[in-house]
Amino acid sequence: MGLFDGHKKKSLLKKGLNFERQGKYNEALECYDKILEKIDPGSANTWYNKGGVFYYLGRCKEALECYDKALELNPKLSTAWNNKGNVLNDLGRYKEALECYDKALELDPDYVFAWNNKGNPLEDMERYEEAIKCKNKALSLDPDFVVAWYSKAKILEKKQQYEEALKCLDKVVELDPKHDAAWNNKGVIYGILHDWEKALKCFDEDLKIDPNKFQSWYGKGLVYKNLNRYKEAFDCFDKALEINPDFEPAKESKKLLKAINRMP
Template sequence: MEKIENQISEIKEELQESPEDADLFNELGIGYQMLGEYEQAVKAYQQALQKDQNHFKAHFNLANTFFELNKIDQAVNHYLDALEIRPDYVPALNNLADIYEIADEDERARELFEYITKIKPDDAMGYFNLANHHLRANNTVEAGRCYKKAIELDPEFHEAYNNIGLMLKHIGQYEKAISYFDQCLEIAPDYEPAQEDLKACQEALKKS
C-alpha cells in the first residue's frame, strides 16, 4: 500500500514537468485503481484520454474501473473504444466477452472468445477461456475439445488437465479423471483443487 502511494506521489511530481503526458495519467489511474480509489482512477484515465484519445490502454483501464463501479454501459463503451483502436487487444476482448456472458448474451460472448482463438491461434489461454465458456454453458463436448487444444499448444497448462479431470469426475469416469488430475499435479504439485478432486475420485473408486 505504502509503495503504491509513493509511486503515485512520484507520478504527480513527473506530471508537474510533463503535464501533457497521457502515459503518466494512465499510470496514475492504475495506482489509484490498485488502492481501490476508483473515482480518482476514473479522473486520471479521463485526463489521459483528454491528452490522447487513441490511448487504448487508458480506454481499457477506464472500462475496468467502470466495471468495478458497476457502471456496465460505460465499461462496454470504453472496451469498444479500445478495440476500435486496437482490434486484436485480447484483454479487452476477454473482458467484453465476460460482460456479455454475465448479461446472458451467450452468443455474443462465444463469438468473441472464438474470435480470440482465430487471431491468436497459438495462444493456449484463448482456447482455455473458450473452453471455460463452453463449460459454463454445459457444452461439455466443446469444452473438452478446447481444453485438449490448450494442452496441445501448452503441455504444461495444468489448469486445463484439472478441468478435464473435473468434467470426467462429474460423469463418474473416476479412473480417467484421476489420470488427468495426476498429470495436473505432476506439473503443479501444490495445486489444491486437483489434490482435493483426486482424493474424492480415489474414495469414490473404493466405494464402487
C-alpha cells in the same frame, strides 16, 4: 517542457515501468507522480500508467480517475479505453465496460485484448453466445492466445458443452503445459462425465505443478469416492483440509464418507 525535462520524463517513465515489472508499485507511483506534479501534468501516457498501477493494487476508483484523465487528454488512446473497461467490469458495471471495449475496438478493430475482454462482461450478463463470438474473434487474431482459449472453455462449461470445453482446455495445456487451472478444470469436467481415469490423471498433473492445490486434492477425493476407494478418498480430503482447514466441501465429504462406512 524543455529538453532537460524531456530527458528526465523519459527516465522516470522507464524507471516506473521497471518498478511495475518488479511488483514495486508504490515506487512506480512515485515516479509517475514526479512527472505529473513537476514536469508534465498533461502526459496522457503517464496518467494511463498510473491507472494501471492503481488497478494492480485493487484501487479501482483511483484507477478509473487516472484512465478518465488520460482519455480527457487523448481520447484516441485505445489501451486506456480497454483498461477502463477492465476496471468497470471488475466493479460489475457491465454495460459501461462494454461501451469502453467498443470504443477501443472502434479505434483499433484488430485489438486482440479488447475483443477477448469484451467477452467477459457478456459472460457475466449470461449472454454466452455473444461472449463466445468475442473470444473467437480474439483467437482468429491470435490463435495462440492462452487466456482466450481458457476463458472460452469456462463459458462452454457453463453452457454444459463439456466436449467443446475440453477441446479448448486441451489447446490451453498444449500451449502452456503448466497451466494449473486448465488441468484442474479438465479434471472437474471429466468427473462430471464420469470418466474417472482421465479425471485422476488431470488432477495429478495439476498437483505436479502445484502440490498445495487443495481443489485438486478435493477433486481426487471425489473421484476415489465414486470408485468406492474410500481410504484413498479420506486421505485426499485430509490433504485438502491440511492445506485449507476452512474448506467446507472437504469437511462435508469426510462426514459423508464416515456415514457410509458405518452402514452395514
